[in-house]
Amino acid sequence: MIRVDNLHRHFGGFRAVDGASLEIATGSITGLVGPNGAGKSTLFNCIAGALPPTSGTVTMDGEDITGLAPHELFHKGLLRTFQIAHEFSSMTCRENLMMVPGAQSGETLWNAWFRRSAIRDQEAELLKKANEVLDFLTISHLKDERAGNLSGGQKKLLELGRTMMVDAKIVFLDEVGAGVNRTLLNTIGDAIRRLNEERGYTFCVIEHDMDFIGKLCDPVIVMAEGKVLSTGTIDEIKADERVIEAYLGT
Numbered sequence: 001m002i003r004v005d006n007l008h009r010h011f012g013g014f015r016a017v018d019g020a021s022l023e024i025a026t027g028s029i030t031g032l033v034g035p036n037g038a039g040k041s042t043l044f045n046c047i048a049g050a051l052p053p054t055s056g057t058v059t060m061d062g063e064d065i066t067g068l069a070p071h072e073l074f075h076k077g078l079l080r081t082f083q084i085a086h087e088f089s090s091m092t093c094r095e096n097l098m099m100v101p102g103a104q105s106g107e108t109l110w111n112a113w114f115r116r117s118a119i120r121d122q123e124a125e126l127l128k129k130a131n132e133v134l135d136f137l138t139i140s141h142l143k144d145e146r147a148g149n150l151s152g153g154q155k156k157l158l159e160l161g162r163t164m165m166v167d168a169k170i171v172f173l174d175e176v177g178a179g180v181n182r183t184l185l186n187t188i189g190d191a192i193r194r195l196n197e198e199r200g201y202t203f204c205v206i207e208h209d210m211d212f213i214g215k216l217c218d219p220v221i222v223m224a225e226g227k228v229l230s231t232g233t234i235d236e237i238k239a240d241e242r243v244i245e246a247y248l249g250t
């Protein structure tokens with residue numbers, strides 16, 4: 001689905017991503033690991049439109065998507081989860097889901113504004129969808145909770161829920177497990193697996209917890225110093241001398 005070819009992203013003279021090439025197969029849950037500073041987040045930002053690459057190409061299903069803006073990628077079904085913005089922290093979980101741009105089917109909200117019945121229909125549809133998403137993620141009990149009051153892991157689930165409001169094709173998750181307890185990390189892992197199996201989502205997941213990556217991801221891509229070092233199953237990459245060296249070297 002995604003092909004990254006010889007991607008570079010430099011900051012001044014520093015090569016954060018230094019000629020990375022990789023593929024993400026349709027239907028896979030691909031892991032992306034590597035020591036701190038390897039360039040994983042920068043690579044994600046380049047793929048998902050948050051940062052223009054210095055050079056190199058990104059294609060999605062054969063179409064060149066290099067340097068497209070996040071909202072253009074969003075319409076193609078390529079999403080990167082973002083932390084719930086400060087402005088949304090006082091809104092409830094359900095309201096947060098209903099606010100996802102593009103989640104409104106059909107017409108723009110602006111057009112619908114002039115047609116009250118259309119808006120009522122849309123609201124009912126959005127509400128139904130938001131309830132389904134909360135149910136799917138097993139956080140229905142949090143529907144009226146303000147997003148700002150959620151724990152780190154619950155916020156991650158809500159971020160994942162936002163991708164479900166628009167029927168994403170591929171979702172990029174950066175450090176899903178950071179600051180999340182084991183129980184919620186398992187819930188997040190289950191949600192990812194079910195979205196993959198039942199909804200056909202493709203995932204690319206950055207996470208430090210190798211146990212989590214090993215249970216969820218195949219293949220696993222290892223980055224170091226801005227380049228792809230190795231790709232394989234969790235067992236293959238763990239046995240790869242270059243990978244061991246890269247981790248020991250930091």
Ligand code: ADP
Nearest residue numbers: 011014016034035036037038039040041042043
């Ligand atoms: P990872 O996610 O693998 O830990 P990052 O992609 O965040 O790595 O960072 C890779 C390198 O690029 C790091 O050395 C980081 O300091 C540097 N870097 C990231 N973003 C910027 C930036 N906006 N300006 C300068 N250097 C940056």
Ligand code: MG
Nearest residue numbers: 040041042174
């Ligand atoms: Mg990072």
